Amino acid sequence: MVRAVALFRIGGLAQIAVVLALAGSRYPTIAGTAGLVAALTAESALLILVCARAGALRADWVGLDTGFCAAALVVGAALTAPRDGFTWAHFMYPFTIITSVGTGLTYRRLLTVESMTAALALTYAVSAVTIHHDPLWNTLPNALTYFANTTVAWAVARQFRANGRTADHSRIQAVAHAQRATEQELRARHSRALHDRALQTLETLARGPWITDPQLASHVAAEAAWLRGFVENDGTEDGPTDLLGGLQELVQRKALIGLRVDLAAAALRDATDRAPDPGVVAVLLDAIGEALTNVSKHAGVSHATVRARMHPDTIEISVADHGCGFDPAQATAGLGLRSSITDRLAEIGGTATIESAPGQGTLIRLTTPRF
Amino acid sequence: MNLPHPLPVREDDAGVPAARDGEADLIRAAIIDDHPLARLGITQILTDSGRVQVSAAVGSASELAAVVDEAAPDVVVCDLYHNGDQACLEAVATLATTQRTLVISASGRPADVIGAIRAGAGGYITKHADPALLIGAVETVAAGGFALSPQLADILHADLGRDAGRPPGAAAAPALSPREEQALSLIADGLTHAQVATRMGVTRKTVETYVERIRVKLQVGNKAELTRAALERLGTSRSS
Numbered sequence: 001m002v003r004a005v006a007l008f009r010i011g012g013l014a015q016i017a018v019v020l021a022l023a024g025s026r027y028p029t030i031a032g033t034a035g036l037v038a039a040l041t042a043e044s045a046l047l048i049l050v051c052a053r054a055g056a057l058r059a060d061w062v063g064l065d066t067g068f069c070a071a072a073l074v075v076g077a078a079l080t081a082p083r084d085g086f087t088w089a090h091f092m093y094p095f096t097i098i099t100s101v102g103t104g105l106t107y108r109r110l111l112t113v114e115s116m117t118a119a120l121a122l123t124y125a126v127s128a129v130t131i132h133h134d135p136l137w138n139t140l141p142n143a144l145t146y147f148a149n150t151t152v153a154w155a156v157a158r159q160f161r162a163n164g165r166t167a168d169h170s171r172i173q174a175v176a177h178a179q180r181a182t183e184q185e186l187r188a189r190h191s192r193a194l195h196d197r198a199l200q201t202l203e204t205l206a207r208g209p210w211i212t213d214p215q216l217a218s219h220v221a222a223e224a225a226w227l228r229g230f231v232e233n234d235g236t237e238d239g240p241t242d243l244l245g246g247l248q249e250l251v252q253r254k255a256l257i258g259l260r261v262d263l264a265a266a267a268l269r270d271a272t273d274r275a276p277d278p279g280v281v282a283v284l285l286d287a288i289g290e291a292l293t294n295v296s297k298h299a300g301v302s303h304a305t306v307r308a309r310m311h312p313d314t315i316e317i318s319v320a321d322h323g324c325g326f327d328p329a330q331a332t333a334g335l336g337l338r339s340s341i342t343d344r345l346a347e348i349g350g351t352a353t354i355e356s357a358p359g360q361g362t363l364i365r366l367t368t369p370r371f
Numbered sequence: 372m373n374l375p376h377p378l379p380v381r382e383d384d385a386g387v388p389a390a391r392d393g394e395a396d397l398i399r400a401a402i403i404d405d406h407p408l409a410r411l412g413i414t415q416i417l418t419d420s421g422r423v424q425v426s427a428a429v430g431s432a433s434e435l436a437a438v439v440d441e442a443a444p445d446v447v448v449c450d451l452y453h454n455g456d457q458a459c460l461e462a463v464a465t466l467a468t469t470q471r472t473l474v475i476s477a478s479g480r481p482a483d484v485i486g487a488i489r490a491g492a493g494g495y496i497t498k499h500a501d502p503a504l505l506i507g508a509v510e511t512v513a514a515g516g517f518a519l520s521p522q523l524a525d526i527l528h529a530d531l532g533r534d535a536g537r538p539p540g541a542a543a544a545p546a547l548s549p550r551e552e553q554a555l556s557l558i559a560d561g562l563t564h565a566q567v568a569t570r571m572g573v574t575r576k577t578v579e580t581y582v583e584r585i586r587v588k589l590q591v592g593n594k595a596e597l598t599r600a601a602l603e604r605l606g607t608s609r610s611s
Contacts, residue, residue, distance in 0.1 A: 192452070195452075195477050195478055196405075196406065196452060196477075197406070199477050199478075200406045200408060200409045200412075200477050200498065201406075201408050203412070203477065203498055203499050204408045204409055204411065204412030205408075207412060207416070207499070207502070208411075208412055208415055209415070224499070228477070228478060228499065231477075231478060232478050260499075260501055262497070262499075262500060262501065262504075262521055262522065262561065264521045264522050264524070264525030264526075264559055264560075264561070265525070266481045266522075266525045266526040266528075266529035266530070267525075267529040269480075269481060303501045303503075304561070305521045305560065305561025306561075307521065307525055307559055307560050307561060309528075309529075318560040318561070320560050320561035320562055321561075322563060322566075355570075360566065360569070361562075361563075361566060363560060363561075363562065363566075
């Protein structure tokens with residue numbers, strides 16, 4: 001836009017040069033005319049310099065410039081008033097017509113553009129008629145031309161700005177997208193490296209006979225479980241409000257007390273829809289933790305499977321073990337589970353079913369609304 | 372613990388050397404894993420079971436090719452990721468044309484795991500699975516069965532309901548019968564085949580039939596599987 005204004009300025013000055021060359025002899029006071037042209041040139045250069053420095057059209061300077069042009073119109077009319085009715089000599093008119101484009105380009109509000117145009121057009125009309133003695137039929141359409149110029153320039157600038165904003169927005173989005181993709185790729189690469197090296201070492205050590213100290217072995221197992229959760233999330237550490245993160249943390253805690261939990265949660269790893277309510281997740285994690293504690297205490301095995309499934313409106317979690325099982329009909333056996341799991345789930349509108357029989361292991365199914 | 376499968380009674384397979392004296396009841400397993408400590412860990416678990424003999428433990432499929440005649444494995448336990456981020460699905464596909472292959476990984480992306488099964492693998496298990504589960508899976512695959520671990524069943528079951536969000540070019544999920552899907556889901560819950568049978572009111576053999584049908588539907592039209600079947604037929608006709 002600054003460049004456009006500069007070009008219009010140079011164009012305006014060039015036409016003055018042409019007029020001076022062709023009709024210079026007609027001007028009554030050649031020294032005054034030259035002074036006016038010099039002032040115009042200096043003012044134009046200053047305006048272009050200021051705007052180029054700012055990198056944008058400066059509204060205050062363009063405002064001052066409009067005032068200057070209006071004054072120059074009057075001075076110009078006085079200097080070039082022909083004695084022979086030669087209207088061509090009024091070079092300030094074409095100059096301001098060309099440079100008025102800058103006004104249209106600078107101001108964003110149409111009202112401002114039209115007001116400044118009106119001031120310029122009125123100054124021209126009055127000076128042309130009263131000083132230059134131009135006929136009204138010539139002056140009126142000439143004055144209206146200002147409005148055409150500035151309004152078209154304003155509309156074009158507006159369109160350019162809108163396009164620019166869209167382009168900027170797209171560019172920002174593209175850059176952010178590329179950055180996210182790079183970050184994700186980097187995280188995936190790091191977690192894959194951790195997975196291939198550190199995790200495998202830790203898990204092998206945790207499971208093998210090499211560590212004889214049971215406390216150290218369970219610590220290594222817990223670290224391995226944490227690392228597994230970390231790499232399975234591609235290196236992002238989510239708090240336990242996220243169901244998958246919470247489950248992985250739970251698996252890690254259980255590893256510390258010697259319970260190996262296999263987590264089957266493909267549905268959560270690929271989930272792209274809205275995350276479940278954090279309140280629901282908290283209650284679910286409590287209930288699953290309780291079910292796993294029961295496995296440790298009563299099932300007589302050191303292994304359980306936790307599976308998570310997502311349905312459109314519900315979350316379903318199962319906790320299975322191949323332990324000694326029990327008869328759910330017996331009040332004493334079922335009491336602990338009922339109070340700690342069933343009641344808790346009921347508070348958020350969930351249900352729990354317990355399938356078990358002596359010697360047949362236990363399958364607990366928890367279902368809650370997602371939100 | 373109730374294992375999914377009893378110790379299988381092996382029939383003489385085509386291409387497998389006759390049973391060796393004193394080792395007749397041991398399954399011969401080869402391990403491919405680029406991580407030395409992981410090889411050691413898997414070897415330890417399998418050997419400790421007293422039912423499996425590790426006849427080769429190498430870092431890549433090409434290393435195995437050099438010793439495969441000597442090792443004569445009944446089953447190859449193959450790591451899904453070798454030295455990088457890409458699942459070695461081509462190696463699994465090639466391997467599966469001649470070997471019964473159990474895929475193992477520390478943490479497999481669902482799409483890679485499904486890819487490995489489609490490429491002809493006889494099962495998938497995670498490295499941190501219960502040792503009994505690993506041994507059971509090795510036995511199942513060595514016997515020509517489909518080792519459907521809870522994680523694999525869960526991945527397959529989750530994939531069934533995801534036709535809408537499937538990436539373009541990915542193969543469609545197999546159309547399972549309601550009973551097959553129910554069995555798959557119960558296995559994903561962590562139940563043994565016997566427990567699944569009890570809950571579904573069928574025999575354990577029926578559950579195993581469902582599992583085999585799921586495998587066939589997953590691997591239908593698979594080149595590796597067809598080639599393996601052809602090789603087996605060829606071997607059978609030669610030996611008979």
